[in-house]
Amino acid sequence: MRTDVYPSAGRGATNVTELHPPQGDDARGTAGTGGGASPGVPVRDIPQATVTRLATYLRVLGGLADAGTLIVSSEELATASGVGSAKLRKDLSFLGPNGVRGVGYDVLRLQARIENALGLDQGHRVVLVGVGNLGRALARYPGFDRRGFTMAGLFDSDPSIVGTRVGELTIRHVDGLESGARELGATIGVVATPGDAAQQVCDVLVRSGVRSVLSFAPTPLDVPEHVEVRRVDLAVEMQVLSFNSARNDELAHASGDGRPAGMGQPCGPRSTAVKATSAPHRASSGKSGPLGPAVTRNGSVIAP
Numbered sequence: 001m002r003t004d005v006y007p008s009a010g011r012g013a014t015n016v017t018e019l020h021p022p023q024g025d026d027a028r029g030t031a032g033t034g035g036g037a038s039p040g041v042p043v044r045d046i047p048q049a050t051v052t053r054l055a056t057y058l059r060v061l062g063g064l065a066d067a068g069t070l071i072v073s074s075e076e077l078a079t080a081s082g083v084g085s086a087k088l089r090k091d092l093s094f095l096g097p098n099g100v101r102g103v104g105y106d107v108l109r110l111q112a113r114i115e116n117a118l119g120l121d122q123g124h125r126v127v128l129v130g131v132g133n134l135g136r137a138l139a140r141y142p143g144f145d146r147r148g149f150t151m152a153g154l155f156d157s158d159p160s161i162v163g164t165r166v167g168e169l170t171i172r173h174v175d176g177l178e179s180g181a182r183e184l185g186a187t188i189g190v191v192a193t194p195g196d197a198a199q200q201v202c203d204v205l206v207r208s209g210v211r212s213v214l215s216f217a218p219t220p221l222d223v224p225e226h227v228e229v230r231r232v233d234l235a236v237e238m239q240v241l242s243f244n245s246a247r248n249d250e251l252a253h254a255s256g257d258g259r260p261a262g263m264g265q266p267c268g269p270r271s272t273a274v275k276a277t278s279a280p281h282r283a284s285s286g287k288s289g290p291l292g293p294a295v296t297r298n299g300s301v302i303a304p
């Protein structure tokens, strides 16, 4: 890790987070990149854990809106999001008055309110650097667009793929990243290069004016104070799943249902995801499909 360039940031700095950061409600959110017009608490004061759940509510609301559902109760929305309804009401209270007691939430209105708080209402233009196995898969994913993220530019250093197309986009050489990202109006940079190239790529993104970086590289990144970095590590996610599975076994053992404690059944029917999938909670919109993915007890949404 370099520490010379941005001495006030870097690993452990408050603006560098791992995917699924500690869920403590004390951590203040980072939703202040946009929005802020909600008549509730200023977005900078929304706890990070709430910000994460707001993104989940937004996904569920999107499914409801697609299915033509107009109103959803807090219980339905909470169940579909995998949280308790009290927590959901508390989360939504940060956005100001929402919903009508005994009636529910206006789906489109709440969607717009959350988008505003998360800074999504203007949309984001994304440049992706490193169009290898992972980058290519991300570049092809159609789901970003409908959630407000437009894949605007692809960059790589490999001359054998520069000039080739992925979907609608032509891969550009990374030498043109700084001017290209600026010209494309990129607000988010995705780093999918090998670790040894990630810092250099990140520096160029920062110089181009990008203020949010999502990195899949296994190395920590140093960034100036005004830049937000999130690092995604699927191995960490699987370690969390592994831990939860072991904990569930222990709880089952302690409650005497006869199942052995320990990690002996990682794929068994007690896995959180399988259990949630086998008995998914659906909002009673009268339609079976609008909520799409099944939801785990702890709030993660399992994509279909």
Ligand SMILES: NC(=O)c1ccc[n+]([C@@H]2O[C@H](COP(=O)([O-])OP(=O)(O)OC[C@H]3O[C@@H](n4cnc5c(N)ncnc54)[C@H](O)[C@@H]3O)[C@@H](O)[C@H]2O)c1
Residues within 6 Å of the ligand: 129, 130, 131, 132, 133, 134, 135, 155, 156, 157, 158, 174, 192, 193, 194, 195, 197, 201, 215, 216, 217, 218, 232, 233, 234, 235
């Ligand atoms: N976080 C996770 O869960 C996770 C999962 C898979 C992969 N990864 C990481 O994602 C990264 C990409 O993995 P992959 O399997 O797609 O690798 P890959 O080798 O298939 O692709 C890497 C791409 O980056 C390009 N590249 C290399 N140096 C570059 C530079 N300086 N500028 C621009 N482009 C450059 C290469 O030409 C290649 O196209 C790796 O760092 C890998 O460790 C993370």
